[in-house]
Amino acid sequence: MTKTIFEKSINGMTGVSLSEEEITPDFLPRQFLRTDTPELPQVSEIEAMRHFKELSDKNFCVESGLYPLGSCTMKYNPKVNEYLASSEGFTNLHPMQCDDDAQGALELMYKLQEALKKITGMDAMTLHGSAGAHGELCGMMIVKHYFKVNNLPERKKVIIPDSAHGTNPASAGMCGFEVVKVNSNEKGQVDVEHLKALFDGNKGKIAAVMMTNPNTLGLFEEKISDIAAIAHENGALLYYDGANLNAIMGITTPRKMGFDIVHLNLHKTFATPHGGGGPGAGPVGVVESLKEFLPVPVIDFNGEKYIRKYDLKNTIGKIKEFQGNFGVLVKAYTYILMKGDALKQASQDAVLNANYLKEKLKKYYDLPYDCTCMHEFVLSGDRQKAKGVHTLEIAKRLMDYRFHPPTVYFPLIVSEAMMIEPTETESKDRLDDFAQAMIEIAQEVEQNPQNILSAPHNAPVKRVDETNAARHLDLKKEDKECTNTTLK
Ligand SMILES: *Cc1c(COP(=O)(O)O)cnc(C)c1O
Numbered sequence: 001m002t003k004t005i006f007e008k009s010i011n012g013m014t015g016v017s018l019s020e021e022e023i024t025p026d027f028l029p030r031q032f033l034r035t036d037t038p039e040l041p042q043v044s045e046i047e048a049m050r051h052f053k054e055l056s057d058k059n060f061c062v063e064s065g066l067y068p069l070g071s072c073t074m075k076y077n078p079k080v081n082e083y084l085a086s087s088e089g090f091t092n093l094h095p096m097q098c099d100d101d102a103q104g105a106l107e108l109m110y111k112l113q114e115a116l117k118k119i120t121g122m123d124a125m126t127l128h129g130s131a132g133a134h135g136e137l138c139g140m141m142i143v144k145h146y147f148k149v150n151n152l153p154e155r156k157k158v159i160i161p162d163s164a165h166g167t168n169p170a171s172a173g174m175c176g177f178e179v180v181k182v183n184s185n186e187k188g189q190v191d192v193e194h195l196k197a198l199f200d201g202n203k204g205k206i207a208a209v210m211m212t213n214p215n216t217l218g219l220f221e222e223k224i225s226d227i228a229a230i231a232h233e234n235g236a237l238l239y240y241d242g243a244n245l246n247a248i249m250g251i252t253t254p255r256k257m258g259f260d261i262v263h264l265n266l267h268k269t270f271a272t273p274h275g276g277g278g279p280g281a282g283p284v285g286v287v288e289s290l291k292e293f294l295p296v297p298v299i300d301f302n303g304e305k306y307i308r309k310y311d312l313k314n315t316i317g318k319i320k321e322f323q324g325n326f327g328v329l330v331k332a333y334t335y336i337l338m339k340g341d342a343l344k345q346a347s348q349d350a351v352l353n354a355n356y357l358k359e360k361l362k363k364y365y366d367l368p369y370d371c372t373c374m375h376e377f378v379l380s381g382d383r384q385k386a387k388g389v390h391t392l393e394i395a396k397r398l399m400d401y402r403f404h405p406p407t408v409y410f411p412l413i414v415s416e417a418m419m420i421e422p423t424e425t426e427s428k429d430r431l432d433d434f435a436q437a438m439i440e441i442a443q444e445v446e447q448n449p450q451n452i453l454s455a456p457h458n459a460p461v462k463r464v465d466e467t468n469a470a471r472h473l474d475l476k477k478e479d480k481e482c483t484n485t486t487l488k
Pocket of ligand 1: 071072131132133134165167168212216241243244265280282
């Protein structure tokens with residue numbers, strides 16, 4: 001067991017020496033200074049460095065290796081994004097400074113809004129949402145308010161495909177909508193006949209259809225124009241979950257497909273590290289008729305300067321303090337400027353990479369929807385399950401090969417699902433390495449399944465007893481041995 005930094009602490013040991021003035025800053029009144037010393041580990045600089053290095057070694061990130069976590073678009077995050085987001089002009093700006101003092105930041109947000117309008121085809125944009133799910137909530141609040149203002153409060157239902165990401169029904173539900181499920185057909189796409197039947201059976205009651213395209217199976221919804229027409233003929237709005245924009249940006253737009261409201265996940269499509277729930281951004285775009293419903297303030301340009309505008313007639317109000325996660329906005333804008341027209345290339349490469357991997361792996365794993373995919377594809381581990389090895393175990397075994405596992409057990413309509421999204425970042429060599437690992441695991445299922453069932457073998461945390469961990473969670477480290485099988 002490695003020692004914690006507290007166990008390495010030696011009384012009186014320090015990593016730095018500071019003068020009296022540095023320890024006692026003159027801008028703080030004396031009575032507010034603490035008198036006792038904080039209970040921090042006392043270690044040398046090298047021990048502090050080792051501590052943080054050890055922690056970072058336990059983490060797996062895009063910089064460690066291929067991270068094919070489907071639906072999450074874990075692409076490389078160019079370091080220039082971080083460099084610019086940490087510029088003093090941005091980090092030292094107070095969110096309550098007046099518009100005149102914040103012209104640079106406002107200009108950046110305005111220009112990002114304009115870029116995202118172009119990429120999505122929408123007429124107006126807010127940058128406030130702090131994640132995809134938060135953008136969904138904002139979008140659904142707009143839908144709700146729109147029908148309220150138009151005296152149609154009986155539109156209380158939202159149609160969502162059975163393949164949808166869990167946040168879609170959750171966001172609709174949080175806004176008080178009743179969720180109606182539309183089935184997928186044998187091609188893995190929305191069953192248009194079923195959709196029609198749902199509209200017919202719920203005349204005047206459907207507020208919106210909420211979809212993503214490509215869908216969570218990584219398949220393009222070919223009937224999207226028909227779906228949009230059906231929704232609009234019935235007076236409903238069409239909501240676009242933009243988490244999968246990485247397959248289509250620069251090629252088509254949600255607007256062309258007929259969507260009225262769009263959220264984007266800047267932390268997916270436009271490169272921001274977002275493992276572990278780090279800050280994200282979920283801007284929302286709308287068509288002209290919904291412009292007045294956006295949350296306030298919106299960023300505008302009055303011909304002279306950039307301003308925060310509050311007087312929107314039907315605004316849903318505020319959904320987030322200040323301007324959202326500004327640092328993520330800086331990173332997204334940097335990424336967009338850097339790529340320019342090559343955003344399209346990023347989508348094309350992402351789609352090519354996914355299809356390449358799919359073709360290499362389909363002999364070894366079941367592929368429920370065997371057709372050209374977009375930026376990701378979904379395998380089924382049913383064949384391996386029949387031999388006693390579940391998808392979860394395949395995921396754990398992959399870690400031994402220094403790959404992050406794909407998304408597993410989602411979407412729910414594929415049994416033993418493995419959702420693989422390589423992104424545009426990976427070279428053919430890396431894709432081949434990953435395919436090789438997946439193939440070796442498939443062969444191991446036949447020859448030596450026991451080796452998979454005890455994986456991972458060389459990860460910092462071995463197989464934990466998940467039941468025990470859930471029932472008897474004990475996160476305190478005492479002087480007791482940690483075994484491989486119980487999480488203590
Ligand atoms: C990631 C994702 C979401 C939710 O976005 P967050 O930014 O994680 O809140 C919604 N829908 C789909 C399809 C997603 O992949």
